[in-house]
Amino acid sequence: xxxxxxxxxxxxxxxxxxxxxxxxxxxxxxxxxxxxxxxxxxxxxxxxxxxxxxxxxxxxxxxxxxxxxxxxxxxxxxxxxxxxxxxxxxxxxxxxxxxxxxxxxxxxxxxxxxxxxxxxxxxxxxxxxxxxxxxxxxxxxxxxxxxxxxxxxxxxxxxxxxxxxxxxxxxxxxxxxxxxxxxxxxxxxxxxxxxxxxxxxxxxxxxxxxxxxxxxxxxxxxxxxxxxxxxxxxxxxxxxxxxxxxxxxxxxxxxxxxxxxxxxxxxxxxxxxxxxxxxxxxxxxxxxxxxxxxxxxxxxxxxxxxxxxxxxxxxxxxxxxxxxxxxxxxxxxxxxxxxxxxxxxxxxxxxxxxxxxxxxxxxxxxx
Numbered sequence: 541x542x543x544x545x546x547x548x549x550x551x552x553x554x555x556x557x558x559x560x561x562x563x564x565x566x567x568x569x570x571x572x573x574x575x576x577x578x579x580x581x582x583x584x585x586x587x588x589x590x591x592x593x594x595x596x597x598x599x600x601x602x603x604x605x606x607x608x609x610x611x612x613x614x615x616x617x618x619x620x621x622x623x624x625x626x627x628x629x630x631x632x633x634x635x636x637x638x639x640x641x642x643x644x645x646x647x648x649x650x651x652x653x654x655x656x657x658x659x660x661x662x663x664x665x666x667x668x669x670x671x672x673x674x675x676x677x678x679x680x681x682x683x684x685x686x687x688x689x690x691x692x693x694x695x696x697x698x699x700x701x702x703x704x705x706x707x708x709x710x711x712x713x714x715x716x717x718x719x720x721x722x723x724x725x726x727x728x729x730x731x732x733x734x735x736x737x738x739x740x741x742x743x744x745x746x747x748x749x750x751x752x753x754x755x756x757x758x759x760x761x762x763x764x765x766x767x768x769x770x771x772x773x774x775x776x777x778x779x780x781x782x783x784x785x786x787x788x789x790x791x792x793x794x795x796x797x798x799x800x801x802x803x804x805x806x807x808x809x810x811x812x813x814x815x816x817x818x819x820x821x822x823x824x825x826x827x828x829x830x831x832x833x834x835x836x837x838x839x840x841x842x843x844x845x846x847x848x849x850x851x852x853x854x855x856x857x858x859x860x861x862x863x864x865x866x867x868x869x870x871x872x873x874x875x876x877x878x879x880x881x882x883x884x885x886x887x888x889x890x891x892x893x894x895x896x897x898x899x900x901x902x903x904x905x906x907x
Contacts, residue, residue, distance in 0.1 A: 544618060566589075578599050627643075734772060836853075841856065
């Protein structure tokens with residue numbers, strides 16, 4: 541069997557989606573010694589993906605995702621390889637691709653948050669792009685033989701928004717692989733100007749991540765606590781983070797920019813608390829990474845997060861300032877609660893393993 545994999549978003553540069561693809565593809569390349577794989581990459585991530593499996597071949601497909609060229613040129617280029625199946629680890633199955641496909645849909649965020657604040661494009665162009673997105677994802681969901689989703693929440697969301705049979709949607713949880721690295725922390729923390737006990741957030745800064753809510757309420761809380769804490773926000777320095785930097789000029793708000801896995805592990809290990817205020821998640825990997833580092837988690841009670849985190853975190857309503865401030869004070873001051881959440885967090889992450897995720901995806905590709 542000849543299987544194609546769209547790996548143009550492979551690698552940590554592409555945040556959660558890039559990590560998902562890296563974790564899955566690296567394991568698939570080791571798992572399957574019987575079938576042939578063509579891994580489609582760009583010039584930017586060509587060197588990043590490496591494998592010793594002779595049945596896995598790299599192919600250059602340097603066409604930008606979410607583009608018109610993706611819709612027209614990608615199908616033409618793939619046609620010559622005569623693939624038995626194509627795996628798309630994102631919703632962007634090209635509109636005109638007619639081959640057999642398995643698709644992963646991580647969430648339907650744009651369906652729920654189609655606001656122009658979530659883009660750098662002019663409003664008129666974003667409106668056109670939004671129409672294109674809705675058309676592409678609707679066709680992709682209808683045409684795919686199987687759809688993989690990371691949670692029951694996303695499956696339910698798809699069934700409520702599209703007229704398809706639930707039998708072709710398969711829930712496969714993501715894994716948690718970031719290791720707790722025991723090493724000196726002083727250098728890393730000082731590099732980021734962290735000099736106080738700090739709260740940590742890891743992820744993007746899109747509007748639905750609710751970081752304005754987090755920062756405003758942290759500032760209020762910190763002023764009441766005699767400014768004894770800092771808040772570290774970890775994520776690539778894109779337009780959305782730059783917008784936050786301009787809005788909040790405060791030495792106790794730390795914007796780290798993109799960090800390595802080693803630096804990230806140190807930041808998790810040294811934090812006082814992990815805070816995740818997101819309004820909408822299809823899964824929610826950063827809280828699990830925090831739990832792998834024995835870090836207590838204060839999480840929004842929204843979307844897929846209760847399904848993934850169970851009772852291993854302290855929840856709050858991400859739109860309720862008063863509740864957030866009360867829960868924040870509670871988790872920072874109640875040591876017994878912190879220790880209980882640390883123990884439950886370490887138990888919770890045992891449910892999530894990237895090898896199991898890759899094996900289940902592999903089984904669906906071959907079935």
